[in-house]
Amino acid sequence: MPAVQVRGEVLSVKQTGAYLAMTLVASGIAEQTRPGQFVALAVSGDDGSMLLRRAFSIHQVASRGVYGGTIEFIFSVSGKGTAWLAGRHPHDPVDVVGPLGRPFALPKDPANCVLVGGGYGAAPLFMLADALRKRGCRVDFVLGAANADRLFGALDAKRMAATVAFTTDDGSYGEEGRVSDVLPGVIDRVRADVVYACGPMAMLEAVYAVSAEAYGGAGIPTQVAVEESMACGIGVCMTCVLPVIGDDGQTRMVRSCVEGPVFAGDRIRWDALGTVPADTVGAIAAGATTAAR
Amino acid sequence: MPDVVLRTTGADSPDVEVDMSTTLGSLDVPDPVFTASGCAAAGLELAPFNDLTAIGGVVTKSIQLAARSGRPTPRMAETPSGMLNSIGLQGPGIDVFLDRDRPWLEEQGVRAVVSIAGGSVDEFAKLAGKLRGQPVALIEVNISCPNVEDRGQVFACDPNAAAAVIQAVRRTAPSQVPVFAKLSPDVTDIVSIARACVGAGADGLSLINTTLGMVIDPETMRPTLAGVTGGLSGPAIRPLALRCVWQVHAALPDTPLMGIGGIRSGTDALEFILAGASAVQVGTVIFNDPSAPTRISHELRAALAARGIARLRDVIGLAHRPPQLRVPETPDPPGDEPVIPDTAVVDRSGHVVTFEDAP
Ligand SMILES: Cc1cc2nc3c(=O)[nH]c(=O)nc-3n(C[C@H](O)[C@H](O)[C@H](O)COP(=O)(O)OP(=O)(O)OC[C@H]3O[C@@H](n4cnc5c(N)ncnc54)[C@H](O)[C@@H]3O)c2cc1C
Ligand SMILES: Cc1cc2nc3c(=O)[nH]c(=O)nc-3n(C[C@H](O)[C@H](O)[C@H](O)COP(=O)(O)O)c2cc1C
Ligand code: FES
Numbered sequence A: 001m002p003a004v005q006v007r008g009e010v011l012s013v014k015q016t017g018a019y020l021a022m023t024l025v026a027s028g029i030a031e032q033t034r035p036g037q038f039v040a041l042a043v044s045g046d047d048g049s050m051l052l053r054r055a056f057s058i059h060q061v062a063s064r065g066v067y068g069g070t071i072e073f074i075f076s077v078s079g080k081g082t083a084w085l086a087g088r089h090p091h092d093p094v095d096v097v098g099p100l101g102r103p104f105a106l107p108k109d110p111a112n113c114v115l116v117g118g119g120y121g122a123a124p125l126f127m128l129a130d131a132l133r134k135r136g137c138r139v140d141f142v143l144g145a146a147n148a149d150r151l152f153g154a155l156d157a158k159r160m161a162a163t164v165a166f167t168t169d170d171g172s173y174g175e176e177g178r179v180s181d182v183l184p185g186v187i188d189r190v191r192a193d194v195v196y197a198c199g200p201m202a203m204l205e206a207v208y209a210v211s212a213e214a215y216g217g218a219g220i221p222t223q224v225a226v227e228e229s230m231a232c233g234i235g236v237c238m239t240c241v242l243p244v245i246g247d248d249g250q251t252r253m254v255r256s257c258v259e260g261p262v263f264a265g266d267r268i269r270w271d272a273l274g275t276v277p278a279d280t281v282g283a284i285a286a287g288a289t290t291a292a293r
Numbered sequence B: 001m002p003d004v005v006l007r008t009t010g011a012d013s014p015d016v017e018v019d020m021s022t023t024l025g026s027l028d029v030p031d032p033v034f035t036a037s038g039c040a041a042a043g044l045e046l047a048p049f050n051d052l053t054a055i056g057g058v059v060t061k062s063i064q065l066a067a068r069s070g071r072p073t074p075r076m077a078e079t080p081s082g083m084l085n086s087i088g089l090q091g092p093g094i095d096v097f098l099d100r101d102r103p104w105l106e107e108q109g110v111r112a113v114v115s116i117a118g119g120s121v122d123e124f125a126k127l128a129g130k131l132r133g134q135p136v137a138l139i140e141v142n143i144s145c146p147n148v149e150d151r152g153q154v155f156a157c158d159p160n161a162a163a164a165v166i167q168a169v170r171r172t173a174p175s176q177v178p179v180f181a182k183l184s185p186d187v188t189d190i191v192s193i194a195r196a197c198v199g200a201g202a203d204g205l206s207l208i209n210t211t212l213g214m215v216i217d218p219e220t221m222r223p224t225l226a227g228v229t230g231g232l233s234g235p236a237i238r239p240l241a242l243r244c245v246w247q248v249h250a251a252l253p254d255t256p257l258m259g260i261g262g263i264r265s266g267t268d269a270l271e272f273i274l275a276g277a278s279a280v281q282v283g284t285v286i287f288n289d290p291s292a293p294t295r296i297s298h299e300l301r302a303a304l305a306a307r308g309i310a311r312l313r314d315v316i317g318l319a320h321r322p323p324q325l326r327v328p329e330t331p332d333p334p335g336d337e338p339v340i341p342d343t344a345v346v347d348r349s350g351h352v353v354t355f356e357d358a359p
Helices: A080-086 A124-134 A153-161 A178-188 A201-212 B094-108 B123-131 B161-170 B191-200 B235-251 B267-273 B292-306
Strands: A004-016 A017-026 A037-042 A053-055 A059-063 A071-073 A094-102 A111-118 A138-145 A163-166 A195-200 A220-227 A241-245 A253-254 A262-264 B022-024 B027-029 B034-035 B057-059 B075-077 B082-085 B110-114 B138-141 B179-183 B204-207 B212-213 B230-233 B257-260 B279-282 B343-347 B351-353
Touching: A004 A071, A017 A080, A053 A071, A053 A080, A053 B057, A059 A124, A071 A080, A111 A124, A111 A178, A111 A201, A124 A138, A124 A153, A124 A195, A138 A153, A153 A163, A163 A178, A195 A201, A201 A220, B034 B138, B034 B292, B075 B230, B082 B235, B094 B110, B094 B123, B094 B179, B110 B123, B123 B138, B123 B161, B138 B161, B161 B179, B179 B191, B191 B204, B191 B235, B204 B235, B230 B235, B235 B257, B235 B267, B257 B267, B267 B279, B267 B292, B279 B292
Parallel strands: A111 A138, A111 A195, A138 A163, A195 A220, B034 B057, B034 B279, B057 B110, B110 B138, B138 B179, B179 B204, B204 B257, B257 B279
Antiparallel strands: A004 A017, A004 A094, A017 A071, A037 A053, A037 A094, A059 A071, A220 A262, A241 A253, B022 B027, B075 B082, B082 B230, B212 B230, B343 B351
16 A cells, blocks of 8 residues: 555644654554654645655554554654644644655564664664564664653663663763664674664764674674655655665665665665765766756 | 545535646647646656546656766755755656656556756757657656756757757657747746747747745855755745746747646636646645645636636636726616627627637
């Protein structure tokens, strides 16, 4: 089933640490959602002045119950659109498109999985942990944030995972430092087979670098969910691209909303984010006019 | 069809059946709403949200001869009721399009308007030639491209360069397929560019492409877009687009026009039709509402029905009629009742004015 567009209804907006958790009644999305997928919300109303959709990872879904399907996502107010969302009340309508994007790939056989989340980037990892545990995988968490308030899902992580390591930039909870500081130790200790990560791009890059060097340089596979600026979320605008290496070894500017947001870490040209590397298929030679609209 | 959720569709007036068909050169279509180039890819991604066979058609992202990677990110910035984009015409090139996307459009029965973009007259001509023998409903020529043979001067800003492209495309394009030139509003006199294109053989015109703008990030104190400037689109440019359609229709009343720019509702579309557009395209608003093409088509039908208008064709350019034209408020004097067609308007002196053809 493809993504659907539904007129959702706000069920609740609750504060959770530094974030807000919004639950929407949105039939047709919950049933289909797989871990790592996202929704794209219209903000500012049908005649509003903010036209572009806002993307949020799906944190939880409930496909049965009194309300039919509900979806929950975690967000922080970072601009006008998220401020508008924060001002919604129960029963307010919100137009939702979803579920969107490629989900996390799950291992065929039971494996030891380390799930790394940064800030609200932890949100999609709990559905993933559920799915992995159902397949007999071991799940360990590494959660990091700027401070204790911005750590999301500490309790759930403790409940679901074999072990949880916490880091904060200011040392207000867990170890002082970054997730990538503790990740090498966790990989060795739990004999990790695969690392899953969601969070800011700089964190994903550091997690990928650590995983690629694991076990004395042998490396282990990573699945990372990226966050690129998006306008539509459905693959028609071409704004959300990043340089990704394809099966044929060639780099292309790939839409992260339809071919991502989850990518294998070794496919992303980390050194070239925000640029079009010269060896990209169709790259324009330096100096050529590129002003086509 | 999967769930298509239509917002605020106006109540259909049950007693008026509206004929939504329209004509673009030699092409007749049952509905006047198209998707705009660069806002619908090649249709596939919009199929879950629209019955693409029910609308006028899909205008593809502008297609070039070779693959193009486009520009670095950030490629967009939201602006009040609009956005800036500097995608840089990313696409796989015409051969991949013909192999992969065009067959899908044909299987689905979607009318395909192929938008082409080149860096030289010769490239445009080659692109048009590649469309021979292909099931293409219409060719839209995106001349808002820099001419690599003229220091990057944009074709659409120079009547001679624009005419040279259109003439070359008309010569190599399949003869039965209408060729439309898509104009840029970033010119001092859009009518002179329009005349040059029609003089060179364009069967119609698409108005308008984006207008150049920019945003500076107050935090970094640098331009927000990697490409510095970008094309402004969305409802923010609607009055500008409407003015262009109005001026060109006034000067070239027999040339079919596609109206484009910030169309968000059926009444927005109606404004463009009244200004002289035979059809409309929906662009940026698709990002806000992926089912917008279907919704706008329904809303336009309802808006016409609510006004007692039975045929879309009857109101193309209707806003150009002189202001004194009104249906008299006093009842007709007794005597032989004149037979007045549905679509007629009676002016003060009692003359019946019909709008079978655009006035
Ligand atoms: C796949 C994906 C999942 C995401 N999941 C979450 C989540 O679970 N919780 C959360 O708080 N945020 C999440 N984000 C980021 C969220 O989309 C942005 O914070 C939000 O769009 C900002 O909107 P704004 O109106 O407040 O900011 P503005 O800066 O006013 O937004 C302007 C425009 O830029 C886009 N934009 C700005 N920042 C971002 C960004 N970081 N990522 C993508 N688009 C952006 C917006 O969509 C909008 O089109 C996710 C982004 C992506 C791509
Ligand atoms: C992201 C984006 C990409 C676009 N790409 C193209 C393109 O490839 N070719 C073209 O002729 N116009 C392109 N346009 C312009 C639109 O087709 C349209 O003319 C313009 O955006 C005004 O209409 P709107 O306000 O409804 O979007 C693009 C617009 C946007 C927003
Ligand atoms: S967000 Fe529009 S193509 Fe990805």
